[in-house]
Amino acid sequence: MIPLAHEIAVRVTDLSYRYPDGTGALSGVDLVVRRGESVGILGPNGAGKSTLALHLNGILSGDGHVEIMGLPVNKKNIREIRSMVGLVFQDPDDQLFSPTVREDVAFGPLNQRLEPEQVDHVVSRALRWVGMEGAEKRSPFHMSFGEKKRIALATVLAMDPEILVLDEPVSNLDPRGRRTFTELIDSLNVTKLIITHDLEMARSTCNRLVVMDGGTVVADGQPSSILGDPELLERHGLM
């Protein structure tokens, strides 16, 4: 069934990208994500998953076409695109650069030109969502890894994105941190693209899985059919 245009959150058409040093990262990626879907992107290291994520809000721009909520990703639309696509990076130390949590969470909303009174409200709401209320004055550097992950998520949620792109959200977390963070992600009611190696999380959180390898999409389907195909998982280094 062809989805209606207004139902489409992300449309990637024939996207290819080469890093400046000549390494090919993406070759002819096609992907359509409907609104409200929770799509897991699986694949071995170097499959191009993170590179694809960086194309979704125009940090990188390769050959091909990327559309977010019907809006092509280009220089002109970049501000709107970045408000709609929230990218959470793998290493929270890359995401959290401010001396205090509050400034970091406020950074996105301020760039969206929100009024200062609104910003305070948005910051405390985002921190409440991730279960870190009252952490405004703390320094991200002093936090545990799990707390940093939560704050990194809050910095993006504060911008009220339509689409959340999470790069390895549970890597390096201990089992309990993994579980609570997964539950937190489940509770968010937005379109989600989740890059992960964690098959358990892919099973519990995603309603569709996409397997990438060698810079292209090699499988796309229901979690039960993808995860129930050991040969596929083996072939692409997932098992």
Add this chain to the structure above:
Amino acid sequence: MHHDFIDRYSRLASPVHSLDPRAKIAALFTLIIVCVITPPEEWWPFCIYAAMVVVIAAASRLPAKYLLTRVLVVLPFIVVVAIFVPFMHKGGPSFDLGLFHVSQDGLIILWGVTIKALISVACLVLLSATTPFNDLMHGFERLRVPHFFTTAAAFMYRYIFVIIDEAERMGRARDSRNFHGRWLWQAGVVGRMAGTLFLRSHERAERVFEAMSSRGFDGTFPRWQEGKMRAADCVFIAMVASTAIAARLVVLWK
């Protein structure tokens, strides 16, 4: 190593801590400039400047030992630079010490350099020890110091510890493979580690920038929450600046 290294006492509660950073910057920099342009032949203005520093320090409730050790850090540098001046200076009256001649003008120069350096450093230590680093940078920004400097300093403050951690991890991994660093031919290893650390920091900088761009960063930092100068801030600037300038003017007119 922790953030305490820089911000250990900057979050205490005291009249000085609660002043607007801009007031502290303006007052203490005025004091520094006036002190530096006071001729060293008169000793009493320096007593006034030093007394002001002592009063502010007492009001800040910072531990005296902490302040003293921080201020005395500069002494060795002064000694190296200026200690020979009294012996080398030519002209003017001098005292004969047998082997050496000690020039009176040279002694005055040594005294001037020492007292000015100590008072200036004491002002800067007071400023940084009573203001959280971050607020200090905001203060400078709002006094129109170019963003480039304050941003570079703020990023250094945020990431220096991440980079030190990275260096420590590399060091541990290296030592685990039985590296002792005793031989000259092992110096190359240290050099390559420094290179690797630089590359990693560079890559991290790119990722940080990508993460910032993802949140709509377009090269200008958003401004937020401009505190207002209160009466106490203005009184502080007026008192410090007028006392220092008055002392300097009296010297000028005498």
